[in-house]
Amino acid sequence: KTVTLSVIKADIGGFVGHSGVHPELLEKAKGILSGSPLLIDFHVTHVGDDINLILTHELGRNNGEIHQLAWDTFVACTEVAKKLKLYGAGQDLLGDAFSGNIKGLGPGVAEIEVVERKSEPVIVLMADKTEPGAWNLPLYRIFADPFNTIGLVIDPNMHGGFNFEVRDLIAHKKIIFSAPEDIYDMLVFIGAPGRYAIKRVFHKANGQIAASSSTQRLNLMAGRYVGKDDPVCIIRCQSGFPAVGEVLEAFARPHLVSGWMRGSHSGPLMPVSVTNSCPTRFDGPPRVVALGFQLAQGKLIGPQDMFDDPAFDRARALCNEIADYMRSLGPFEPHRLPLDEMEYTTMPLVMSKLKDRFIDLRLSKTKS
Ligand code: 13P
Ligand code: 13P
Ligand code: MG
Ligand code: MG
Ligand code: MG
Structure with missing residues (x-):
């Protein structure tokens, strides 16, 4: 069953x-x-x-x-x-x-x-002020990086590695990469998280599901600004899957994600408790919450609010430092996202207003 x-x-x-x-x-x-x-x-x-x-x-x-x-x-x-x-x-x-x-x-x-296994620990990751590709870097760390997950090296049940199903969110295609053999190929794609997102991860030896994420792109569906698609992800833990601590460790060195103010900025993903999950500074910085459950005949035993731990204080402090620095750039890239990644833009409006003031240098070449 x-x-x-x-x-x-x-x-x-x-x-x-x-x-x-x-x-x-x-x-x-x-x-x-x-x-x-x-x-x-x-x-x-x-x-x-x-x-x-x-x-x-x-x-x-x-x-x-x-x-x-x-x-x-x-x-x-x-x-x-x-x-x-x-x-x-x-x-x-x-x-x-x-x-x-x-x-x-x-x-x-x-x-x-x-x-359900004899014991079925799961972590539910939930983020705000970012997009599905935000899981790419932590999922890579958790399931493919031995510097994060020692189980890949010393646990015989994990040593064979994991398969990654990657989605192209624009062309609506998918591909399976096998880690560790394919990691250099895979990183070409998942290093571009605005377009390619890890949808699922499977245990290679037994084919079992290890992780699953949401990969909706609201702004593509709606064809207009409706807010970035704050994503969720489920990860199974222990006994052939990463230990709970190996999952959480992936968030100890915060990475930059797209989202934040008006879905149009890059900022650090801060691991927080549910209570501290409401983003206020410049509508951010982006947040991630991790809730732990033990499944028991389908009952959700929990939650345990995993980032409600002083061990993540330094990660949060680093996020605040990164946030100070990124904010100091104001409307400049790479704090502000590139034009095609912003969720709303005045560019067409400003462009049409100024179109007569732009001088085409190819036409005026002979005169200047
Ligand atoms: P305990 O000895 O606390 O059960 O921990 C075992 C373990 O493998 C932790 O990752
Ligand atoms: P949400 O996607 O969380 O609604 O945020 C949108 C936004 O514009 C924040 O400034
Ligand atoms: Mg939101
Ligand atoms: Mg909102
Ligand atoms: Mg959003």
Whole structure:
């Protein structure tokens, strides 16, 4: 018998601005999910202004009823958000109506279907003010870098390595890379996280799912600015998979991600507790929360708020230093994202205003 863990998230209204989620929305979501006969268990939480529904059930991945339940929950929460006039009420609900699968409608989804092992520790990673490619560097560290994950070297059950499924988010293609043999090829792609994102990781020897992430790109779906697609990721731990501490270690040296203010800036990803997950400085810096659970017959034993640990104080301090430096660049790249990566831009407007003042140097060459 298999158990499916589905993590489905959406920003359906910020409190205040883009910083957090109003408690009434979380209560509404809990109320709806607790009435559902489909679920074995659930946990409702948030990171910044994103609501995360962590669900267990027996219906498998991409199940229409589960996705419908999540959609209906977000729609009901949107009603509350509208009543409270929260910021961007319904922001991530792009479709007008649900039609069988929540993918492509706005919310982010990560799901794994497993036969529970004797002990099944999982970490649910959830980020705000960034994009799916933000997981590329930590997933590489966790599943392919022996300087992060000693298990790749000394655990016979991990020594064979992992397969990485990488998605091209623009051309809608996927490819499987095998680590360690293919890492130089793979890094050409995953080093460009705005376009290529690691969707899933598999244990190479036994083929089991090791990690799964959300790879929606809201701004591509909508064709206009709707907020960057703050991503989630599920990782299985221990006994052939990375130890819990090897997963968390990947966040000890913060990396730069795209997102932050107006989805248009580069900044450090700060590991924080749920309580400290509301980004306020320049709407950031971007945040990541890690919730640990033990699955037991589908019950979510937990959560344990993993970054609520003084051992990550130095990572947070470094994020603050990096944030000071990046902010000092103001509207200049690489703090501000390149033109094609920004979520909104005045360039066409300014360009059309100034078009008569631009002098074409190819035409004026003879005169000057
Ligand atoms: P304990 O001895 O605390 O169980 O830890 C074992 C371990 O492998 C930690 O990574
Ligand atoms: P969210 O994607 O978290 O809604 O943030 C959008 C934004 O513009 C922050 O400044
Ligand atoms: Mg928002
Ligand atoms: Mg958000
Ligand atoms: Mg965002």
